[in-house]
Amino acid sequence: MSVDSRGRYTPEVAGEVLPGSEGPAGSRSHNLNSTRRTSLMQEPVLVLNATYEPINVTAVRRAMVLMLKGVAQAEEMHNTEVHSAAHAHRVPSVIRLLAYRHIPQQSRALSRKNILLRDRNTCQFCVRVFPSSELTLDHVVPRSRGGRSTWENLVACCYRCNNSKGDRTPEEAGLKLARRPRPFTLHTSRQLMRLIGHRDERWRKYLFY
Numbered sequence: 230m231s232v233d234s235r236g237r238y239t240p241e242v243a244g245e246v247l248p249g250s251e252g253p254a255g256s257r258s259h260n261l262n263s264t265r266r267t268s269l270m271q272e273p274v275l276v277l278n279a280t281y282e283p284i285n286v287t288a289v290r291r292a293m294v295l296m297l298k299g300v301a302q303a304e305e306m307h308n309t310e311v312h313s314a315a316h317a318h319r320v321p322s323v324i325r326l327l328a329y330r331h332i333p334q335q336s337r338a339l340s341r342k343n344i345l346l347r348d349r350n351t352c353q354f355c356v357r358v359f360p361s362s363e364l365t366l367d368h369v370v371p372r373s374r375g376g377r378s379t380w381e382n383l384v385a386c387c388y389r390c391n392n393s394k395g396d397r398t399p400e401e402a403g404l405k406l407a408r409r410p411r412p413f414t415l416h417t418s419r420q421l422m423r424l425i426g427h428r429d430e431r432w433r434k435y436l437f438y
């Protein structure tokens with residue numbers, strides 16, 4: 230099982246099978262069917278800078294490419310393996326870049342995807358969570374009033390709130406922002422990493438301090 234009844238990954242897919250509870254380590258990999266393998270390759274991996282500072286979250290597939298290229302090394306592993314043509318590879322949970330990478334203060338591109346991520350798919354006016362397809366981006370100060378497309382002036386917004394707001398400021402429309410929109414900083418990223426990391430005990434020591 231890779232997904233529980235609520236559609237979330239269970240700890241089991243993260244390889245957290247107690248030793249001895251399911252045969253010798255590694256034997257589970259033989260049970261990987263293609264669906265399971267695909268979902269495993271998309272599991273999140275925490276990326277640390279050379280200084281152990283958490284900087285990103287990537288997928289197992291990408292993390293393994295970075296390891297094979299010698300760009301990163303595994304710091305924490307799952308108890309699960311994936312097989313390529315000739316080799317079995319243990320699946321990383323946390324990797325660390327071997328060379329220090331300078332991360333600019335505002336490293337995230339301003340994009341619809343990143344704004345929805347920052348706002349956690351929550352309409353910033355009615356504070357309800359929507360699938361991405363049911364959200365749009367709202368200019369807090371409307372473009373017609375000189376509002377710009379910046380991190381501070383764009384928020385996730387459901388179509389209903391967007392319609393009722395129209396070409397007005399939140400105050401004029403009687404709407405209140407859930408919170409002040411801010412750039413997607415490393416601080417924001419780290420909060421998201423913590424949310425994701427609640428699934429994986431191996432991330433804790435790098436994120437919770």
Ligand SMILES: [Zn+2]
Nearest residue numbers: 352355387390
């Ligand atoms: Zn709304």
